[in-house]
Amino acid sequence: MSSDGTEVDEERPRRGRLTVYLGAAPGVGKTYAMLDEAHRRSARGTDVVVGLIETHGRAATAAQVDGLEVIPRRSLTHRGVTLTELDTTAVLARAPQVVLVDELAHTNVPGSTHAKRWQDVHDLLAAGIDVVTTVNVQHLESLNADVEAITGVRQQETVPDHVVRDADQIQLVDLPPEALRRRLAHGNVYRSEQIDASMSAFFRVGNLTALRELALLWLADRVDDALASYRRDHRIDTPWPARERVVVAVTGGPESDTLLRRGARIAQRAAGSELLAVHVLASDGLPSAAPTVLDAQRRLVESLGGTFHTVVAEDVGGGVVDFARGVNATMIVVGVSRRSRWREALSESNGTEVARLAGSIDVHLVTHEHARGGESRHRSRSPLSPRRHAVGWVLAVAGPFALTVVLAALRDNLGLPTDLLLFLALTVLVALVGGRWPAVVSAVVGFVLLNWFFTEPRGRLTVEQPENALALVVFVLVAAGVASVVDLAARRTTEAFRARAEASALAAVSRSVLSGEDTAAALVARLRETFTLESAALLERSGDGWVALATDGADPSRDPAAAQTVLVVDDRRVIALTGRPLPAGDRRVLEAFASQVGILLEQEHLRAQAEQARVLEQADATRTALLAAVSHDLRTPLATIRASVDGLTASDLHLSGADRAALVGTLATSTARLERLIDNLLDLSRLQTGSVRPMLRATSLDEIVPLAVEGYAPGQVRMDVPESLPLVLTDPGLLERVVANLVSNAVRYSPHGSPVAVSAALLGDAITLRVIDRGPGIADGLKGQVFRPFQRLDDSSGPGLGLGLAVAEGLATAVGADIAVDDTPGGGLTMTVTVPLAEAGTP
Template identity: 80%
Template structure:
């Protein structure tokens, strides 16, 4: 079976997008239906809203219209798209009006666009309509323009992913004329519509929103086409101006010039790019780059930072990637003789740009001359100083030694010794001290050891060749030694960076590091004065985490700013960091973003857990209340009704007793519910004081005749809230009495144990299996109790109230069978 046969064909979606109501979307959709029908296509109308417009209703003639589904909601009948009927009919094409419509409750889906997706999945082509004000991303903009909040919206991706989008548009004046002629709304609605929603300004703004939104979609489609067909050369479909900024003072001039060029054509874009080169040259000050970023944003453009092997290739690659039509670059600040030695960035960009236009802008600092940035040495300062001392002093000392040994050594030996000295200087101080040492050695060898001595002339060609080879070999060896030193330093640095990033990644993935810990590690790793994590809050900034002395509280006060996400940045204060450090810093920023995302997800998970527990509590409460509260209420009502009858005194006494028992039971249930509510909302506020158990225990067991008290009178005072502790003991005693065998007493005793008093409530009932003891303090847990005399809240409330007063509740088995509840109350200070 071929892939086409095994995979069902998905239908094609065509959307008629209107700039405003009344532009003729539905009319155009039905006109499309007639054209397809004339070509032999099986077309049906699934749902069309004519809104009383005669021209639209006339378009339905000659088309097959499927019946709608009738739904009843709030005693009113509504009609909706009958998806099942369309699927059963299985046409090639179906017309479905108003894609953003919200379906009546009881429909197949909540939104009509979901119904459309079902039809597309079934292989049916769908033609539909939607107005720009119903696009979800534009909803706030439309409300700001028109003052009307659109309550029916459709996600942008639903329309953006359509196979074809047709814009249905009318000039504002033409639409207002159509409205005035009664072709859109009824006569009584015309005046209000013309003076409110359908003002010329509103219609113009909505029209622009529709055109811009559709232009973005077309731009995405063009980029996708170029990517799918491997087209790397730019297509100038839209004017897109890329301004190359280096962080120099001329950047402001370039950005303003680029903005003026972009403003010449409607829909043009201004894009600024700063290249972080990997050639080892120092980068621009981050504060200056931040200033130029703000300038670009104020001009309506976007700012991008990219990494490239060199500035010119990085700019051109970026321009090709964004399909730019022009690159704006400044005239080089180098002097002419330096530019003769090395091609300027502007010239190299023009050479590499190909079909992209390059606009070279002069400025006041052009040709002003500037020193070529030097490559930072991989050697420490003391080593470089030692190398220069060895380069200047070493050849002189070696010359003195060899002069004393003139009769012993020959010129080849002297050349080898001077070469060894040059290698030693290269090992100590690097390339340039070694070159100087080689030049000095060449002069000294020529003057003192090459015939004729005392002159800078060489008599023998062989000696001239030897000296020349000496200089070349010395320079080559020095270069190799210097390169090896640089590579070694880079390797150590790369290992340190990898180690730092690996440690950060491990801590982030394991969940050990918080944002504050990662900020502190960042400052320590890069030896910065201060690092602050800032979050945008309107026009101000909040400090989420900071480390170091005097951290910046706004991005403007920092020397470097790293973007973590759309709303958070890292503000760095201290030394100016080279471009190589920024790569690692950006990795740290990414890790910090992961930490913040983990924190957000953990917070959401915790909130979901709390909501889940609350929902489970509500569900259990409703289930329990519906039964357990109704039982005493029914008993009370029956007893009250019975008291109205002609009964004997004994029967009346029985009913009164039943009424009293049911009322007491209902009161206990309500008390437990209120206590549970107070515990869950955190509204329990205990007042702790020194209390005697004689004030608490007798009241807790009042009303239970089969309770034996064993509480000594000389017990010390406890620190508790008497009222809340009484509720704890009352719930435990009630639970024990309910489970104790008939006629068997419940024993309540108290004794000093350690630094507290333990109150024991002992019953001889069935007890609780060990596997259920872990859940005995959960709400609505009856643990095998089938008497129906409670909600299963007694132990949960007792444990919660005990915790509130600083006591502890535990359970253990009663010897011989049963359950013993232990309440440990702390002693009051003597």
């Protein structure tokens, strides 16, 4: 048993405690501070060992290791280099009370038990050994991108935030930027040859200041989490004002913007303060504000540097206060009630309730132009149909008289209590059929008839016995109450059904928008169908007029002024609806539809931008690759041509006939090579700009393939294209370039003495042309890359820009052919070109 009476598992080993020295930047002294703590613990009799320390050649740090037991490191060999790592097994066998492990984010040498050092530390903690370690703020995973944006250096070694955040103790080791730069200049951080470069790059004052702030903010969040955990564990409900937190109660009304801006100004008075906006939903789930309004207020909060929250509560005031207590708020900002004074006298306003319940939390009451102006309350329309109203009024007027006739005939057998119950049942029936007011009228008429005909003295509106008078009064009150409850239940049922239908419709729209299934035109059509309108049009402002982006229905309005209902999508777009007048209650769903249309348009815009960026990225990559390739592959034949021309034209050289012929041959070969490179570049440029215009006609392959393979030495290419094959529909010139590039590529990779085979055969409604080589082939994982420009999948493939296959694939697509890559049985690669047959009568 523990001291507080709880049971302790004696068999479960104690988990070690983790202490982290968090450095704001390299060189602040975290390793030195860790060693200093080790000496203090050792002096107190604690069994402390050094598992791994990185001194980085710093004499002061190395001197601190003296006097401490050091566990020898484990040696590992990787790529012929011997490296050392933490020997976790040796530490576990030694089983000290405390072990020092430097550089928590370090990546272990391949072949180690774990990939990361923090995983080794986890094993030590699980064994009950306390660990003291170090890490710099730039190695925290969540801050990696921020550090790269600040310093321009991306850290390759990171540690998950939760590893450090879950530590039992975190010590921040910090130095002012100028002090750290002095340490660096004195040679206390890096070697002398690294000082100048470091001070002008990573260790600039601005970088160090930003890193320092990152460390302080990250640690502040961790401390705040620890404070919240402590308050939760000790069941402390009262706020502790450790940090200024301003909660703004947002109702969705017109005053909310004023409250948010006032709350933001209050929060800006103290550094590190937070702004939180909270909107309370009633527990019945029925919406209390338009989604577009709340969405606009959410964006306003985010622009002010705050966060927006939605909670569900029985009442608004209690929900706001409960949320404020949960986030440890120091102030609540509420607005003066919009209710008129007489209504506020009857029921407590939300602001008054918040002030009453807030306790120790300050409440800031903000006046605004809508204060005390009276809420705009529209008379709620009855959910009952006009026919039911009419029937209800008939029952309310005629029913009591008919019941009086029946009861008068049975007067001798029934007493007043039975009469009251029957009149009450009639009132309930009227409420179910006609609603509240017919039921109230029925109750009043029933009261008069009961008094006149069935209460002594009869025939007079007086009551002889007080008990009967009380019964009549109770009857009227109960009848009116029951009528109100029945009417309210009917309204709530209708509202619930409506809310469910709205939620279902909006969920379907949101799902289609998020999945990318619907277009703006589809949403506009769905909007018109949902509300059974004549037409709907999505309009965009263009100069002084409007342009229709999407329309649906008969004769859609192209001018918002001529539409019955106009929904604002954004600053430039609206939805104009024509047809039946829509009730105010439909505005909520309409605005939600408009919001979804806005999201869809924004998604389309972002997709277009992403596609444009992708095209630009491809063009940039092509340009970069082209420049890199041209610098070598075009320069080589030019240099050869220049050398050959210089040799042929040199006046001081006396060339033999054989030498002159050799130079002429070299000149011709290099010129042909240069011509092929330029042709491929031009073809690629035409393909990328879409300027290839194929002229398709019926053609025989035996007219195309021989031209594509001419120029090769005897025995290099073996052709098998029967003359009996039917005609194909293609552009002869472009298909010839396709085959020529494929054959050229195959010849380049084929071993000496192994000819390239070119064959054609009829297969269904197309002819397959195969170019077969016996070269090294291509791995399956690389086959998808062979048609990309500037791809040289084998560095030993010889000269060339890597454009041949890319151009072949682009030209094949242009003429309606397909190229497939397959392995050649027995080794090598087979390129299969599928060309469609020409239909009968095709010229």
